[in-house]
Amino acid sequence: MQRPLIAAIEAGGTKFNLTVGYSHDQPLEKIRFSTTHPEQTFQRCQAFLAEAADRHGPPAGIGIASFGPIDIRPDSPSYGTFMDTPKPGWTGVDFRAALAQFRCPVVIDTDVNAAALAEYRARAMHGKSLAYITLGTGLGVGLCNDGSSLHSHLHPELGHLHSEALAGEPSGTCPFHPRCIEGLICGPALAKRWDIRPEQAPDDHPLWDNLAHHLATLCRTVTLAYSPHSIVLGGGVMQRPGLFQRLNAAFSSQIGNYLAHQLFPQGIDQFIEPPSYADAGLVGAFYLAHARIAGHEV
Known part of the structure; x- marks a missing residue:
């Protein structure tokens, strides 16, 4: 029995990645382009998928791993619609409506939920x-x-958790919460707060220990609230050499020895780890569509 043809979309705030194929690791077609105004961005999505359909046939399903906040409740009348996103021009935009011409199931989750699945x-x-x-x-x-x-x-919005300031650090950049973790340590926030692009900051720059502190606070909260068996960290900022070691040290200090044997039987170094996939969100989008076609909820 032939596997279904699937279209996967990773919709990021900076880039859109799209693939079409029968398996996530052997795409027949793929494209990457910048996220701009919704109309322009969706026109590029539609053109790519239409051209792929001409060559390979129509997709049996489309999986989307999207930035947010976005309505991901399948029973909601606004399923697939962006909510109060800080991305200019995207609030109220209906993602699923933009793909209605392909007349196949369209399933949407957040980019991080899809990456977690992958x-x-x-x-x-x-x-x-x-x-x-x-x-x-x-x-x-x-x-x-x-x-x-x-x-x-x-969906979880844990990036907006509050984190206490360290002595002498600049204020946060989030327009909603002055001290939320996203507004303290995401890439643009680091550049604005410390007046230097993260990739240009030397290893002894204070932003790295500051980042590790706030990220450890987030990891501690996730650990104590949800007790996952593993925390995987991806994204461009995490590519910095030595950052995982700083994070593990800060996390170990914050969590102490509390339930260490139960929470981290494999050790903290194996509990917090880098991703297996460079494009985990895109892989997860493929799995989302495949599960919907097979009649399974993810």
């Missing part, structure tokens, strides 16, 4: 749970428990 499956973690944190243009947290994303009235 990393969960990469580790064959049946019956376990995983948290995925991305730190780049923004900061997001996704959770996968026994193969299913954590949803409620809204």
